[in-house]
Amino acid sequence: FELERSLRRAIAQEELSLVFQPLVELPAQRVVGAEVLLRWHSAEHGDVSPVRFIPLAEDSGLIVPIGAWVLHQACRQGRLWLDQGLPLETLAVNLSPVQFMHHDVVALVREALAHSGFPAHALELEITEGALVQQVARATDTLKALCDMGVRVSVDDFGTGYSSLAYLRRFALHKLKIDRSFMQGVPVERAESGLVQGILDLGHKLGMCVLAEGVEQQAQLDWLVAAGCDQIQGYLISRPLPAQDYVEWWTARL
Ligand code: G
Ligand code: G
Ligand code: MN
Ligand code: NA
Numbered sequence: 652f653e654l655e656r657s658l659r660r661a662i663a664q665e666e667l668s669l670v671f672q673p674l675v676e677l678p679a680q681r682v683v684g685a686e687v688l689l690r691w692h693s694a695e696h697g698d699v700s701p702v703r704f705i706p707l708a709e710d711s712g713l714i715v716p717i718g719a720w721v722l723h724q725a726c727r728q729g730r731l732w733l734d735q736g737l738p739l740e741t742l743a744v745n746l747s748p749v750q751f752m753h754h755d756v757v758a759l760v761r762e763a764l765a766h767s768g769f770p771a772h773a774l775e776l777e778i779t780e781g782a783l784v785q786q787v788a789r790a791t792d793t794l795k796a797l798c799d800m801g802v803r804v805s806v807d808d809f810g811t812g813y814s815s816l817a818y819l820r821r822f823a824l825h826k827l828k829i830d831r832s833f834m835q836g837v838p839v840e841r842a843e844s845g846l847v848q849g850i851l852d853l854g855h856k857l858g859m860c861v862l863a864e865g866v867e868q869q870a871q872l873d874w875l876v877a878a879g880c881d882q883i884q885g886y887l888i889s890r891p892l893p894a895q896d897y898v899e900w901w902t903a904r905l
Contacts, residue, residue, distance in 0.1 A: 655711050657695050658704055660702020662720050667726055669892035673901070674884050676864065679877045682901055684741035685774040685824055686777070686884060687725045688891045689717070709749045718750045721757055726774070728763070733769070737901065743775040745807065748782035752789065756774035764800075775825065778804060782814030791822065798823040800855060805806035807864075810850060818855055820834055827854040838874035839893050848878050855879070 661667050671685035691699045708714040722744055729742040750756055756776075764771055776797065783790045783806075797804055805826035806819075810833055829850050836843025847863065854861035863875050866885030875883060892900060 725770035
């Protein structure tokens with residue numbers, strides 16, 4: 652409750668910030684962009700993990716203004732990087748299921764793109780499986796509208812939800828992001844490696860891009876290259892970085 656009161660003031664107090672984790676294309680390890688992740692440094696509570704405050708924001712409705720702030724801020728940052736000549740192809744922003752199901756996400760995205768001048772084709776929205784299957788008709792309309800705008804949508808934490816696979820065919824989805832929990836057994840565990848290979852094949856058969864999250868070891872990267880994985884992200888490449896550090900890290904690799 653105390654935490655919720657602080658969170659309510661976090662935007663106005665400028666306690667929220669964004670960090671950026673590089674997305675890398677295989678096999679060349681070319682940087683294509685970043686996933687945007689939210690950070691909160693509270694005056695009263697210090698650094699609070701999104702694992703704690705995102706659920707709180709969802710329960711209290713604060714996710715609506717916070718989610719809007721993240722999207723606007725991310726698009727503004729992306730526009731600045733494009734203006735600096737950085738070859739940004741993908742800026743991936745997480746959307747809460749609460750936002751996706753109960754609010755006009757299409758209007759929000761249109762506004763953020765218009766205000767910032769960030770191109771729709773460089774924006775990717777990450778949603779979890781659960782958000783897609785609760786209100787199928789509504790989700791279909793939302794995804795269709797986003798797709799018509801040129802915005803891509805990816806499935807975050809793929810493989811951990813309770814949904815059927817049927818939705819993959821029904822919806823216009825660009826990318827599967829294999830949850831990082833699957834990566835722990837790669838390449839040593841046969842069963843887990845088999846699961847990852849299966850998801851790669853499934854995604855590719857459906858014409859989707861497949862990204863592996865949570866890549867921490869060179870042996871995992873080598874295995875993923877051989878398995879035909881399209882993109883990776885994880886501590887092996889880089890931790891999520893503040894904007895300035897991200898640009899320096901990226902520039903050094905160009
Ligand atoms: O960055 P970190 O690994 O601490 O994030 C933990 C969780 O918080 C992840 O599940 C991530 O998707 C979620 N998260 C981080 N930033 C955002 C955000 O901007 N919006 C939403 N909805 N979730 C976020
Ligand atoms: O749920 P989502 O995929 O949005 O969560 C992303 C979260 O995963 C971020 O909070 C980020 O800090 C974390 N993360 C990113 N790369 C790694 C990694 O290589 N290992 C682990 N353990 N966590 C990671
Ligand atoms: Mn994500
Ligand atoms: Na994930």
